[in-house]
Amino acid sequence: MNDVVISVRELTKCFGDFTAVDHISFDVHRGEIFGFLGANGAGKTTAMRMLCGLSYPTSGTGSVVGYDVMHEGDKIKRRIGYMSQRFSLYNDLTVWENMSLFAGIYGLTKKETEKRATELLARLNFVSERDTLVGSLPLGWKQKLSFVIATIHRPRVVFLDEPTGGVDPITRRQFWEMIYEAAEEGTTIFVTTHYMDEAEYCSRVSIMVDGEVRALDTPARLKKQFAADSMDEVFRILARGAHRGE
Amino acid sequence: MKHNFASFVKKETLHILRDKRTMLIVMLIPVVLMVLFGFAISTEVNNVDVAVVAPNRTDGVRDAVERLSQNGYFTFKGYISHGEIDSYLRAGKAGAVLVFAPDYDRGVAQMDAGIPIKPLVRLVVDASNVNTAGSATAYLQSVLLGSASQQSMFETRMLFNPQMKSAYNFVPGIMGLIFILVCAMMTSVSIVREKEVGTMEVLLVSPVRPVKIVFAKMIPYFAISCIVLVTIMMLARYLLGVPMSGGMWGVFLLSLLYLLLSLSLGLLVSTIVDTQIAALLISAMVMMMPILMLSGMLFPIENLPGFFRIVSNVVPARWYIDAVRKMMIQGVSIVAVWKNCVILLVMTVTILGVSLKKFNDKLE
Numbered sequence: 156m157n158d159v160v161i162s163v164r165e166l167t168k169c170f171g172d173f174t175a176v177d178h179i180s181f182d183v184h185r186g187e188i189f190g191f192l193g194a195n196g197a198g199k200t201t202a203m204r205m206l207c208g209l210s211y212p213t214s215g216t217g218s219v220v221g222y223d224v225m226h227e228g229d230k231i232k233r234r235i236g237y238m239s240q241r242f243s244l245y246n247d248l249t250v251w252e253n254m255s256l257f258a259g260i261y262g263l264t265k266k267e268t269e270k271r272a273t274e275l276l277a278r279l280n281f282v283s284e285r286d287t288l289v290g291s292l293p294l295g296w297k298q299k300l301s302f303v304i305a306t307i308h309r310p311r312v313v314f315l316d317e318p319t320g321g322v323d324p325i326t327r328r329q330f331w332e333m334i335y336e337a338a339e340e341g342t343t344i345f346v347t348t349h350y351m352d353e354a355e356y357c358s359r360v361s362i363m364v365d366g367e368v369r370a371l372d373t374p375a376r377l378k379k380q381f382a383a384d385s386m387d388e389v390f391r392i393l394a395r396g397a398h399r400g401e
Numbered sequence: 402m403k404h405n406f407a408s409f410v411k412k413e414t415l416h417i418l419r420d421k422r423t424m425l426i427v428m429l430i431p432v433v434l435m436v437l438f439g440f441a442i443s444t445e446v447n448n449v450d451v452a453v454v455a456p457n458r459t460d461g462v463r464d465a466v467e468r469l470s471q472n473g474y475f476t477f478k479g480y481i482s483h484g485e486i487d488s489y490l491r492a493g494k495a496g497a498v499l500v501f502a503p504d505y506d507r508g509v510a511q512m513d514a515g516i517p518i519k520p521l522v523r524l525v526v527d528a529s530n531v532n533t534a535g536s537a538t539a540y541l542q543s544v545l546l547g548s549a550s551q552q553s554m555f556e557t558r559m560l561f562n563p564q565m566k567s568a569y570n571f572v573p574g575i576m577g578l579i580f581i582l583v584c585a586m587m588t589s590v591s592i593v594r595e596k597e598v599g600t601m602e603v604l605l606v607s608p609v610r611p612v613k614i615v616f617a618k619m620i621p622y623f624a625i626s627c628i629v630l631v632t633i634m635m636l637a638r639y640l641l642g643v644p645m646s647g648g649m650w651g652v653f654l655l656s657l658l659y660l661l662l663s664l665s666l667g668l669l670v671s672t673i674v675d676t677q678i679a680a681l682l683i684s685a686m687v688m689m690m691p692i693l694m695l696s697g698m699l700f701p702i703e704n705l706p707g708f709f710r711i712v713s714n715v716v717p718a719r720w721y722i723d724a725v726r727k728m729m730i731q732g733v734s735i736v737a738v739w740k741n742c743v744i745l746l747v748m749t750v751t752i753l754g755v756s757l758k759k760f761n762d763k764l765e
Contacts, residue, residue: 241599259408
């Protein structure tokens with residue numbers, strides 16, 4: 156299958172005696188919005204860090220955009236975008252400076268940067284805020300800006316780690332519209348979230364419990380499988396059996 | 402990937418320029434310290450107020466008083482009576498009181514003729530500050546003795562710093578301190594800030610090699626430190642009149658090495674701690690204290706108790722300050738302090754190596 160962007164087989168990560176990620180396997184396809192759910196401590200972040208090349212697996216294999224996570228981390232890093240759960244732009248730089256910094260980091264030339272950043276600003280309706288310090292923007296705007304900056308180099312996959320934490324419902328809605336737009340353009344979205352209504356927006360959802368993937372399917376089929384009305388219920392049914400506390 | 406390194410350096414420079422307060426402090430502290438140590442704080446005896454008790458104001462007495470008041474280190478506060486001595490000293494109106502014997506002139510004459518005499522002048526000194534009291538006494542004696550055309554078996558020559566200016570001594574010390582402050586403290590805080598805020602994570606997910614992130618951080622701080630270095634050297638040369646007879650280039654070169662060492666120390670600290678406050682504390686406690694106490698800046702290394710003398714060997718500032726002092730004041734060239742240079746170079750390479758390794762290990 157040519158359109159597999161992320162492929163994971165028996166991926167495991169141990170910290171001493173503790174198995175944070177326990178033999179997980181899944182595939183993510185091009186243009187998919189893949190929801191990666193799990194309670195705190197279920198191992199989501201650890202798994203995601205391995206896929207981003209921030210941490211090496213103890214065993215198992217994984218490939219992202221065709222490169223091995225164990226040996227080709229550098230190549231992966233150049234082709235993915237990442238937005239962390241903490242706000243991580245520079246507050247003391249302007250919107251434009253933040254954009255050109257990350258464009259520069261991903262190797263865009265001055266000309267490309269200029270073009271791409273202008274285009275993204277226009278899409279965000281941010282043109283007037285070009286020279287505003289990021290620190291003085293409202294949180295929702297910052298998150299939207301973080302997202303476009305994570306995609307500034309047109310990555311093939313974007314990893315979003317709880318991107319909408321602490322954001323109001325309207326902005327959350329707008330945020331998801333941006334995610335959809337990116338997915339339609341062929342970018343694969345790998346997103347973790349705690350909001351179960353957001354899980355409904357995903358093409359497919361995996362739910363991790365105690366380091367294992369316990370369920371993986373489209374939201375509609377998952378609800379059917381667990382005879383639940385909402386993803387929230389599905390999640391509760393699965394998480395009830397968790398042994399790891401917060 | 403040249404472009405991404407340049408954008409990093411630009412980013413770091415912007416961070417520094419935007420933070421005007423820190424910038425101002427970094428630029429002003431050296432100047433303030435130089436002026437403070439150069440003029441205000443000194444271990445020299447300056448402006449000692451001297452009052453005189455003289456029952457008979459004979460020619461000899463007047464002659465001695467005249468010499469005192471012309472001497473820049475003493476201020477003649479006038480003649481007082483015996484009964485006032487205590488109150489003058491207590492009130493701080495005088496730091497020392499000279500009491501001349503009634504037959505001072507005759508005594509001096511006898512002394513000149515080689516006839517043994519009883520003391521002619523009593524020196525009453527406020528010894529609440531031991532240092533000033535000690536040197537004031539010695540200096541007063543020499544000024545007065547110089548008057549009596551007395552033969553001495555000693556001829557003293559003070560080399561390199563004949564006026565015994567303490568500012569000369571402080572300049573190298575201040576340099577040793579300032580660069581640690583600017584380089585080590587600021588780089589460590591700046592790296593740790595990114596860890597704390599979470600931006601470091603995003604940088605690490607990017608294709609930029611961690612080493613580049615670190616070097617890009619060092620460059621603007623290095624530039625600032627160079628400006629500070631030039632400022633200090635100019636102040637030392639033209640405001641404080643430090644001779645620098647060994648040439649400025651040697652001092653400059655060695656200082657560049659010391660800057661690198663300080664930057665590496667900052668990097669090392671940033672790999673150990675995770676919060677800005679911890680970075681500050683470590684820089685202040687673990688680095689500043691040894692520099693103040695064990696580097697020879699305030700106390701001579703030779704005076705340290707054995708254990709601390711051994712510890713002082715691992716304090717980089719000790720070797721730096723020692724070498725700069727020799728170059729600035731004794732006027733030797735950088736070749737003469739090659740041993741210090743080699744030690745500092747080895748320290749720099751070791752610290753940089755260890756911290757780069759730790760920095761990479763931390764990632765996994």
